[in-house]
Amino acid sequence: MSRIQIEGVTRRFAGARRDAGPVTAVDRVWIDVADGEFLVLLGPSGCGKSTLLRMVAGLTAPSAGRILLDGRDITATPPRDRDLAMVFQSYALYPHLSVGRNIGFPLRTRGRRRADIDARVAEVAAVLGLEGLLDRRPRALSGGQRQRVALARALVRDPGAFLLDEPLSNLDATLRTATRAELGDLHRRLGATFLYVTHDQVEAMTMATRVAVLNGGRLEQLGTPEEVYDAPASVFVAGFIGSPAIRLLPARLWSDAGELRAVGADLEIPLGPGEDPDGRDVLVGARPEHVRLAAPGATGPLWRGTVRLVENLGGEEVAHVAVGGHDEPGSRIAVRGPRPLGLAVGNAVALTCDPDRVH
Numbered sequence: 098m099s100r101i102q103i104e105g106v107t108r109r110f111a112g113a114r115r116d117a118g119p120v121t122a123v124d125r126v127w128i129d130v131a132d133g134e135f136l137v138l139l140g141p142s143g144c145g146k147s148t149l150l151r152m153v154a155g156l157t158a159p160s161a162g163r164i165l166l167d168g169r170d171i172t173a174t175p176p177r178d179r180d181l182a183m184v185f186q187s188y189a190l191y192p193h194l195s196v197g198r199n200i201g202f203p204l205r206t207r208g209r210r211r212a213d214i215d216a217r218v219a220e221v222a223a224v225l226g227l228e229g230l231l232d233r234r235p236r237a238l239s240g241g242q243r244q245r246v247a248l249a250r251a252l253v254r255d256p257g258a259f260l261l262d263e264p265l266s267n268l269d270a271t272l273r274t275a276t277r278a279e280l281g282d283l284h285r286r287l288g289a290t291f292l293y294v295t296h297d298q299v300e301a302m303t304m305a306t307r308v309a310v311l312n313g314g315r316l317e318q319l320g321t322p323e324e325v326y327d328a329p330a331s332v333f334v335a336g337f338i339g340s341p342a343i344r345l346l347p348a349r350l351w352s353d354a355g356e357l358r359a360v361g362a363d364l365e366i367p368l369g370p371g372e373d374p375d376g377r378d379v380l381v382g383a384r385p386e387h388v389r390l391a392a393p394g395a396t397g398p399l400w401r402g403t404v405r406l407v408e409n410l411g412g413e414e415v416a417h418v419a420v421g422g423h424d425e426p427g428s429r430i431a432v433r434g435p436r437p438l439g440l441a442v443g444n445a446v447a448l449t450c451d452p453d454r455v456h
């Protein structure tokens with residue numbers, strides 16, 4: 098049983114350099130992590146993810162707000178008295194201890210009996226496939242094995258919740274994909290609460306039950322992976338989730354005989370029945386995987402532009418199209434689909450998507 102309630106938590110730091118002002122690393126964040134959830138804190142470098150996780154672990158004190166574990170206020174509880182285990186990016190293994198002694202370390206510091214420790218280490222090693230490695234030193238292990246030892250050491254105390262700070266970032270791409278699947282599987286088997294920090298949206302989308310998207314210390318959106326993908330709550334989330342993410346271009350809303358349209362340079366997007374008497378300025382776009390070439394004379398959303406770049410992703414291609422003079426890489430409309438897309442640099446193209454895919 099481990100529910101973690103993060104209630105209005107803020108953390109300010111004095112400037113890291115003498116000439117720098119104070120930093121609000123985490124700014125009034127509220128997150129209620131349900132028992133058994135796999136909640137991912139996602140955002141770019143410096144958005145406050147690690148600071149938030151460290152506050153839950155008790156390694157950093159909040160400047161304001163409180164943290165509850167199963168309804169108990171633990172804001173001032175020392176780290177070792179919280180029923181939580183932390184796994185760091187660096188694994189933080191003791192180089193002079195064998196794998197078995199590394200895994201058993203948290204039990205030894207709690208004065209458990211040798212025989213009990215050995216039995217529990219063997220049990221946890223079996224869960225993570227480390228049985229044959231218990232006598233080795235960490236330096237004789239691969240990155241993936243070290244990562245599993247760090248997990249085993251967290252698991253050995255059978256904590257109510259696991260706090261993981263970018264645990265896969267030191268692994269190469271292939272191993273990262275495999276370990277991602279293993280972690281998801283481990284979470285299902287343990288039924289424990291996972292609070293997991295990453296800047297990698299693929300990790301968030303594949304493993305999380307819910308994702309908390311952070312930006313500049315603030316919570317931008319909290320929702321299931323489907324919710325943050327289908328209905329991003331802010332321009333930041335729209336531009337952060339997806340590969341490439343949604344490219345939004347400026348347009349103005351017009352209503353014409355009860356139909357609402359977003360109209361901008363070289364783009365015209367029907368938005369269905371509606372009125373907007375103010376002619377509001379908006380940003381409009383669609384996910385690259387939902388954009389496709391428009392048939393001549395087709396009705397529906399329409400972007401007109403010129404192909405500037407075609408990227409080969411292996412099985413797929415992404416074409417980047419400059420629309421309405423917006424030719425900075427981040428504002429080209431992207432089209433993603435099976436290779437070959439049939440587009441070449443310099444082509445003049447008309448693009449469309451299903452109306453309900455427009456953001």
Ligand code: ADP
Nearest residue numbers: 110113120122141142143144145146147148149
């Ligand atoms: P993330 O984990 O998302 O990369 P961090 O939580 O590490 O972000 O940092 C958030 C912000 O707080 C950054 O601007 C960082 O420079 C600042 N920060 C983090 N720790 C400290 C510290 N001990 N002293 C001063 N500033 C810090």
